[in-house]
Amino acid sequence: MTEKNLHDLLNDLCADPPTSDQLPGDDIRRGRRLLRRRRVALGGTTLASVAVLAVGVTLAPDVLSADGGASDSGVTSTQQALSDGEILEGCAVADEQFRDATDPAKAGGGTDPIDDWRVEVSGLNDRGVTAVLVSPDRERYAFCGLDERGSEYGDYYRHGVDVVPPSFDVWVQYDRERCEPSDPESGRCLAWYAGGLAPAEVDRVTFRTPDGEVTEADVSNGYYVWTAESEGRVDETKPVWATFYDADDEQLARRNANAASGEGPVKQCSRTEGDDTIVWTVPEVQTCADGSEDSGSR
Amino acid sequence: MQRRDAEFTEYVAARRTHLRRTAYLMCGDWHTADDLVQTALAKLYVAWPRIHRDVPPDAYVRRILVRANIDESRRPWRRERATEELPESPAEETFAVEDREQVRAALARLAPGQRTAVVLRYWAGLSVEEVARDMECSIGTVKSQTARAIARLRDQLSALEPTPRRES
Numbered sequence: 360m361t362e363k364n365l366h367d368l369l370n371d372l373c374a375d376p377p378t379s380d381q382l383p384g385d386d387i388r389r390g391r392r393l394l395r396r397r398r399v400a401l402g403g404t405t406l407a408s409v410a411v412l413a414v415g416v417t418l419a420p421d422v423l424s425a426d427g428g429a430s431d432s433g434v435t436s437t438q439q440a441l442s443d444g445e446i447l448e449g450c451a452v453a454d455e456q457f458r459d460a461t462d463p464a465k466a467g468g469g470t471d472p473i474d475d476w477r478v479e480v481s482g483l484n485d486r487g488v489t490a491v492l493v494s495p496d497r498e499r500y501a502f503c504g505l506d507e508r509g510s511e512y513g514d515y516y517r518h519g520v521d522v523v524p525p526s527f528d529v530w531v532q533y534d535r536e537r538c539e540p541s542d543p544e545s546g547r548c549l550a551w552y553a554g555g556l557a558p559a560e561v562d563r564v565t566f567r568t569p570d571g572e573v574t575e576a577d578v579s580n581g582y583y584v585w586t587a588e589s590e591g592r593v594d595e596t597k598p599v600w601a602t603f604y605d606a607d608d609e610q611l612a613r614r615n616a617n618a619a620s621g622e623g624p625v626k627q628c629s630r631t632e633g634d635d636t637i638v639w640t641v642p643e644v645q646t647c648a649d650g651s652e653d654s655g656s657r
Numbered sequence: 658m659q660r661r662d663a664e665f666t667e668y669v670a671a672r673r674t675h676l677r678r679t680a681y682l683m684c685g686d687w688h689t690a691d692d693l694v695q696t697a698l699a700k701l702y703v704a705w706p707r708i709h710r711d712v713p714p715d716a717y718v719r720r721i722l723v724r725a726n727i728d729e730s731r732r733p734w735r736r737e738r739a740t741e742e743l744p745e746s747p748a749e750e751t752f753a754v755e756d757r758e759q760v761r762a763a764l765a766r767l768a769p770g771q772r773t774a775v776v777l778r779y780w781a782g783l784s785v786e787e788v789a790r791d792m793e794c795s796i797g798t799v800k801s802q803t804a805r806a807i808a809r810l811r812d813q814l815s816a817l818e819p820t821p822r823r824e825s
Contacts (some may be wrong), residue, residue, distance in 0.1 A: 365810065368760045369780040373678035377687050379694075386669050387662055389695060390702020440810065456805040459812060510768055535793035549793075594796075 450503035480579040506554020527612040569597035697721040771806035
């Protein structure tokens with residue numbers, strides 16, 4: 360099945376839409392109705408703001424004395440944690456697709472099912488779970504994203520520790536569909552996620568998102584996953600700084616984890632193993648993993 | 658308002674069919690597709706002065722369709738819908754009916770994100786970057802979603818001959 364064949368198949372599937380019962384002007388009527396509602400809502404919000412301000416001016420001293428003036432926004436997630444079994448079950452489906460679509464052996468990930476792998480570390484966000492799975496011999500690992508139902512969502516890959524060894528290299532991904540804004544009417548938000556295998560001396564990893572928030576990754580035996588949400592209009596092309604610390608809280612490395620977002624310069628790294636040359640790409644600002652060699656920027 | 662209405666009406670007349678097809682391929686049901694398009698066009702009307710000036714209306718509507726479709730797929734009744742149960746299809750002209758049903762079933766088995774990525778990339782002909790903008794996710798996510806969707810479709814549709822009508 361080629362791309363053109365797929366286009367033709369899809370084209371054929373939607374070639375004969377049933378007659379639409381829309382009358383000319385229906386769309387405009389619906390649009391005007393929505394426009395009126397928005398204006399009414401906006402007016403209502405403005406009035407409510409004025410009222411709150413007025414009450415606030417009157418009551419502020421009492422309110423402040425009662426709760427110290429602090430207001431915890433209390434972002435509560437409705438997300439229920441998936442059990443390790445549910446994570447493995449969801450990731451097994453993603454893994455099967457991954458093995459169909461790519462050759463995991465190339466990255467040292469092997470081709471066997473992941474039934475006996477275990478969840479090394481996982482992190483929750485509003486609409487899903489990001490997890491790192493490790494094989495029984497701990498020679499291979501997989502990075503897996505699931506939605507709130509335990510179905511595959513986002514990225515999945517599996518690697519061999521010998522082929523993609525521990526490093527400070529990290530790539531962040533983002534998804535606006537994977538988070539719930541605290542103000543669903545007018546709010547926007549963006550979910551970030553990342554994961555990987557850091558060098559053994561790493562004890563703690565933090566990420567600083569473009570909105571200035573610093574959050575911690577979940578770390579276990581060098582494997583880490585990180586998820587976070589940024590509220591408001593966040594520029595997803597700005598740097599996300601990952602900082603790696605050892606057990607004494609000494610900074611080991613700092614990387615822009617958002618340098619490979621599709622733009623930005625990258626460079627090739629390569630390593631020779633026997634008769635094979637393994638080549639991969641990293642953002643130009645990052646170093647190639649141990650034992651690798653830069654083959655120049657492009 | 659008159660100018661907005663005239664421009665908007667002209668746009669809808671030219672693009673409604675294309676938008677319905679896009680929505681249908683994303684969700685797999687013509688009634689749902691019509692609901693999605695109605696929602697998207699109402700929002701487009703509200704934003705028309707800004708959209709018409711700053712960004713192509715098609716891109717704006719696509720983004721609303723993508724978001725609305727994914728929201729729709731999260732609704733509880735939607736989750737319980739059997740994906741094997743296929744709606745009736747109109748008479749076909751290019752591929753055999755059973756082939757069309759197979760394509761519809763294969764698409765229905767994809768996760769919403771995978772289906773959207775495939776439709777935008779291979780039917781609408783958008784670049785990976787454009788799909789990432791429409792789906793509001795990173796390029797890597799689009800690539801991985803697309804690759805796995807294609808693998809699944811290839812697996813399920815490998816027996817199909819993408820040639821004109823086969824006589825039974």
